[in-house]
Amino acid sequence: MNKSNIRIxxxxxxxxxxxxxxxxxxxxxxxxxxxxxxxxxxxxxGLCEEDEELSELIEEEWNIRFFGLPxxxxxxxxxxxxxxxxxxxxxxxxxxxxxxIRGRGAFRRFKDAINRYGIEQSWYDYQDxxxxxxxxxxxxxxxxGYVEDVKPDTTTRESGAKxxxxxxxxxxxxxxxxxxxxxxxxxxAKKGSKAKKDSGAKKGSGEKKGEQKGKEEQNPLAWExxxxxxxxxxxxxxxxxxxxxxxxxxxxxxxxxxxxRDYVVIVASDEEGNYLCVRQFRQGIKEVTTEFPAGGxxxxxxxxxxxxxxxxxxxxLEAAKRELLEETGYxxxxxKHLLTVPSNATxxxxxxYLFAAKNCRRVSGQSLDETEFLNAEKHTAQEIxxxxxxxxxxxxxxxxxxxxxxxx
Numbered sequence: 001m002n003k004s005n006i007r008i009x010x011x012x013x014x015x016x017x018x019x020x021x022x023x024x025x026x027x028x029x030x031x032x033x034x035x036x037x038x039x040x041x042x043x044x045x046g047l048c049e050e051d052e053e054l055s056e057l058i059e060e061e062w063n064i065r066f067f068g069l070p071x072x073x074x075x076x077x078x079x080x081x082x083x084x085x086x087x088x089x090x091x092x093x094x095x096x097x098x099x100x101i102r103g104r105g106a107f108r109r110f111k112d113a114i115n116r117y118g119i120e121q122s123w124y125d126y127q128d129x130x131x132x133x134x135x136x137x138x139x140x141x142x143x144x145g146y147v148e149d150v151k152p153d154t155t156t157r158e159s160g161a162k163x164x165x166x167x168x169x170x171x172x173x174x175x176x177x178x179x180x181x182x183x184x185x186x187x188x189a190k191k192g193s194k195a196k197k198d199s200g201a202k203k204g205s206g207e208k209k210g211e212q213k214g215k216e217e218q219n220p221l222a223w224e225x226x227x228x229x230x231x232x233x234x235x236x237x238x239x240x241x242x243x244x245x246x247x248x249x250x251x252x253x254x255x256x257x258x259x260x261r262d263y264v265v266i267v268a269s270d271e272e273g274n275y276l277c278v279r280q281f282r283q284g285i286k287e288v289t290t291e292f293p294a295g296g297x298x299x300x301x302x303x304x305x306x307x308x309x310x311x312x313x314x315x316x317l318e319a320a321k322r323e324l325l326e327e328t329g330y331x332x333x334x335x336k337h338l339l340t341v342p343s344n345a346t347x348x349x350x351x352x353y354l355f356a357a358k359n360c361r362r363v364s365g366q367s368l369d370e371t372e373f374l375n376a377e378k379h380t381a382q383e384i385x386x387x388x389x390x391x392x393x394x395x396x397x398x399x400x401x402x403x404x405x406x407x408x
Contacts, residue, residue: 280374
């Protein structure tokens, strides 16, 4: 076989690079000129029969018909960010971005910073070119020729799911796991494009803090803040030690409280009526919990907490859509705001925006931050009820969201 005579559509490789994650291995099938994928980790309980056949076929025809594509670690998104920053003119923006990518939370801070400075499109253009160059290197490294601006049918092989015009049927595994074994789309919405808001969808409630402040000041039960010391005030938290005067005139100290940013919780169900959940370790109780997709609302200043000078970079509904997509790879066009509630009214001032999303469909893999380690899975309503009853679904706000979603 003279590989130099084989012309690879470059967009096929670029799409695969955009979709890469460390939980899936992708391969180019040069016979059908398509990308196929298999789970990297058999955490879903093993391969289905069709995937077993595909795995054996790849092993038999490795580097003959099937060729491994770059993994997420091969692509090294962090390095791309660094080179983008170095390509900018020296000055405040470059300095801010260099500081943003140091330490934990680098990817989130970088995203906040480029949004704040209005250079998102410059980043996406740079990223696209980096992906293109990686695709070219891959083709040349394997001795293939390539062609640009060709859009072949890149629908990826689906295992156990009927194809219908290239759309993913999002078939559910018997064990209720999130990913359809071997199913992975090679096309996704262009990075940086913002989903159109659902018709009639409201910005997540928004009635909180300030609207009740005046009433609280006049309430005879309200405490009077005498003084406050900020014990820790960094990008992650504002932790305070306060002195308060009670309604009877007595003074109490110390009273500890903190600020964190507002967040969203999404009770999401797919087209079969199964609910999308995640499992992750929670340091507070030192246990792995099952819960709904959730996450913080992005802020313009990149901090992890807000306050009276709240600077949201996105509204609650936008945050809910983003978190659902990042944590599960699913999206929905049917959203409902359920309620906005204090996260912990006793010692914290942030709020949780609760949403329901129905008829969710899978459009991509997970896209997690560097500090996120979670598995996505599906559960029936009965299974969630059982988890709550057994004390295995332990997030109180998430249980509240569940009860509200059941009311319709």
